[in-house]
Amino acid sequence: MRFRPQGPLYPGHVPTSPLQKVLLAAGSALAALRDPYRHDMVAVLGETTGSLALQRLRDKMRHDAEGYQILRERPRIRLSTLDVAGLRGLPDGTFGREYMRFLEDNRVSPDTRMPAKFVDDEELAYVIQRYREVHDLMHTLLGMPTNMLGEVVVKWFEAVQTGLPMCALGAVFGPIRLKARKLQVLTTELIPWAVQSGLRANCILNIYYERRWEQTVESLREEIGILPPPSIRLEFSCNTWDIA
Template identity: 55%
Template sequence: MPRSPVKYNLGIRRLSTQQAFLEDYKKHHVPLSSLQRAVLTAGSAAISLANPYRGDMIACLGETTGRPALIHCLQRMQSNPEGQRILSQRPRINTSTVDFSSLKRLPHNTLGKTYYDFLKVNNVTPDSRPHVKFVDDIELAYVMQRYREVHDIFHAVLLMPTTMLGEVTVKWVEALQTRLPMCISGAIFGAIRLRPKQRQMYLNHTLPWALTIGQRSNFLLGIYFEERWEQPLDEFHKEMNIVPLVKNNQSLMR
């Protein structure tokens, strides 16, 4: 039997509850007719392919096409105690819910410090993730919101930067684990935009690695990262069955 995960609670501000997410969801939810959903799907797909930096269109496409994949993710989260706690408590990841000053003070090579360093090095903020609007089921809406808010943590623990090569690599891991159409399309079509040097590294190293990690590692969307901030990253990798592509995370983060 797999051992129970150690809980690491530093840096959590427990301000978010089920009721808080429900109120937030009601505030932003936009119901769609079948025709409206079809039009949004077609339009967001076309714009996303033409401009992969249109995060709003990629988010829209994910919500209008992702129901079967979200059901798959929900079932996988329900299959283990850690995922069940996430679904029950519905935590959020942003500057209001996570004490980033505490993460900054953590030792190097901890999960929380790695995540904090990733945000700083790549000039990323956890407050930039859009609210879910077009998912009608509240549980599936939370799963999509959770996916968006842990995406940067995936980058951090996989030691991948926010370059096009890093994004495509992470998208392959996410595509294999979540089955979300936007992840699959991002992985496939994002690779087309790689420069020659990046494409060579992608084909020889990062793609084979991402395919292996996506299939063999634990289901990362079902990990309660907020309980693990103090966990040594090496220990986390071992528990998740992740073999890093390189050992020196700083060389990838920059």
């Protein structure tokens, strides 16, 4: 079937042909492998290779009461939608307080998540947007920082959970840059835990996180099915996390 260009399906949508998607996927994959912190290239790779996985995720959301409500209401996780002061005022150990602590300690913002552009379905575009916006929440629940070690662990969990090729690529090739000691801990302790948690956990897109801020991280982990993190001491210094 010949590709017929169509107009934008949602704000920011860029219609592309199958060939254009292949070229974008190849180029973004090379750029992301060269520099894993090129979040724009990682985003393009996710959109151009994730069509089937996004459809499966949408189906899971449609067949879950809470997931379906999220699809209908389409909440967004951005600074403009968060009660930052209120979350900071929550007790230590609550999901909202620890999420704020994660953002502050790692100097990241939910507003840096790229908007969908190359997904040729308006509902699927929201699904991948939601996935991106809950990514930092996964860091919080998994207790992982934003350095390469932490990102690889989260990517293993997300690859099992979502089936997105982009997550699998990051999970497999991310460890290449790690030193021997971190690589050993990653392969013997962190990856097995992340994979097991991903397999036993409920679909992470079926949780209305905005209604769970006052819940403790521990109880939310139990509700979702995430195993407690391994007892590996991590130290934060000079804006990098290291295994102690």
